[in-house]
Amino acid sequence: MEHAHEEHHADMSKKLIWKVFFYLLAITCLEFFIALALVYHGPLEKGPLVNFIYIVLTLVKAYYIVAYFMHLKFEKMGFIVSTLIVFVFIIYFIVLLLTEGSYLNIHLNHVFS
Amino acid sequence: MSTTVSQLDQVKSGPWNGGRSPFALEYGKIMMWFFLVSDAFTFSAFLIYYGAQRFAQITWPNPDDVFQSIPGIVDHGYPLVFVGIMTFILIMSSVTMVLAVEAGHRNARKEVIGWMIATIIGGLMFLGCQALEWSHLHHEGYWWGSIPAHYEGIDKIGAQQFANLFFTITGFHGFHVTTGVIINIIILFMTVFNVFEKRGSYLMIEKVGLYWHFVDLVWVFVFTFFYLV
Numbered sequence: 147m148e149h150a151h152e153e154h155h156a157d158m159s160k161k162l163i164w165k166v167f168f169y170l171l172a173i174t175c176l177e178f179f180i181a182l183a184l185v186y187h188g189p190l191e192k193g194p195l196v197n198f199i200y201i202v203l204t205l206v207k208a209y210y211i212v213a214y215f216m217h218l219k220f221e222k223m224g225f226i227v228s229t230l231i232v233f234v235f236i237i238y239f240i241v242l243l244l245t246e247g248s249y250l251n252i253h254l255n256h257v258f259s
Numbered sequence: 260m261s262t263t264v265s266q267l268d269q270v271k272s273g274p275w276n277g278g279r280s281p282f283a284l285e286y287g288k289i290m291m292w293f294f295l296v297s298d299a300f301t302f303s304a305f306l307i308y309y310g311a312q313r314f315a316q317i318t319w320p321n322p323d324d325v326f327q328s329i330p331g332i333v334d335h336g337y338p339l340v341f342v343g344i345m346t347f348i349l350i351m352s353s354v355t356m357v358l359a360v361e362a363g364h365r366n367a368r369k370e371v372i373g374w375m376i377a378t379i380i381g382g383l384m385f386l387g388c389q390a391l392e393w394s395h396l397h398h399e400g401y402w403w404g405s406i407p408a409h410y411e412g413i414d415k416i417g418a419q420q421f422a423n424l425f426f427t428i429t430g431f432h433g434f435h436v437t438t439g440v441i442i443n444i445i446i447l448f449m450t451v452f453n454v455f456e457k458r459g460s461y462l463m464i465e466k467v468g469l470y471w472h473f474v475d476l477v478w479v480f481v482f483t484f485f486y487l488v
Contacts, residue, residue: 160361167354174346181339181487186323197488204483208476215357215472222274225282229292236303243307247314254315
């Protein structure tokens with residue numbers, strides 16, 4: 147139980163922790179810059195392009211939290227696959243329900259408004 | 260012939276041949292991961308339903324209008340500032356949690372105590388901010404089943420769905436933060452009373468840390484889909 151987890155400790159040093167923190171902070175600041183300077187006070191419109199950028203930045207942040215803070219990057223490959231593979235269903239669920247939502251937008255609102 | 264037999268007799272030592280964990284992880288930690296996967300499914304379901312509703316309604320309240328105050332300081336004109344503070348607090352408390360885990364690896368009890376206290380304070384500050392945010396929105400007229408009387412959008416049902424989902428999802432997240440803070444306090448007391456020192460390992464800090472980072476992870480998504488998009 148002890149030696150099982152002692153082997154992969156060298157890789158999460160204080161230096162790396164602060165480095166990851168600054169990455170997370172920088173990405174968050176970038177999101178605020180886009181949202182406030184470019185969209186709210188600036189020329190950009192809210193829409194698919196900006197949303198795409200936000201989602202990509204969010205996924206990058208999620209990667210850093212899961213890989214480094216939650217230490218998943220340093221686990222065995224078999225474990226990484228067994229935890230992450232199920233999210234295929236979540237991706238499929240997103241596609242399904244957003245399709246459903248767009249369908250309702252066209253057809254339901256037609257009837258009610 | 261004899262060589263074949265001796266090959267069969269050889270003890271296999273691959274990771275999947277039994278006798279040890281193929282993942283080289285302790286049981287409780289694997290179970291914490293699988294719990295978090297299932298919890299991630301719950302949050303995904305909430306957020307995906309939110310997305311579906313947002314796609315389905317004609318209009319949706321603009322987050323820059325709904326969240327434009329810093330409770331207690333200014334009433335309008337500053338979108339994202341307050342939630343920015345909340346996000347920073349949560350990221351910061353995630354960092355102090357990893358630092359506690361790191362100190363645990365070195366069996367540095369004093370440092371673990373210090374970082375755990377910092378993490379708990381961060382969690383409580385986040386909860387305080389969320390309470391302010393909720394009460395502010397409640398005063399504006401948003402709540403489960405109600406929207407402001409002066410709501411200007413065309414689609415009142417959309418605004419209603421927004422209010423319901425905002426309070427449900429941030430509430431469920433806040434509930435996770437609350438349980439996280441309680442678990443952190445328990446772990447802090449266990450550290451103070453030398454439980455892990457006697458056990459010889461601070462592995463429990465890692466398991467609780469996983470849960471705490473997960474709470475931060477969920478907030479990253481809530482922040483994007485409620486406040487930015």
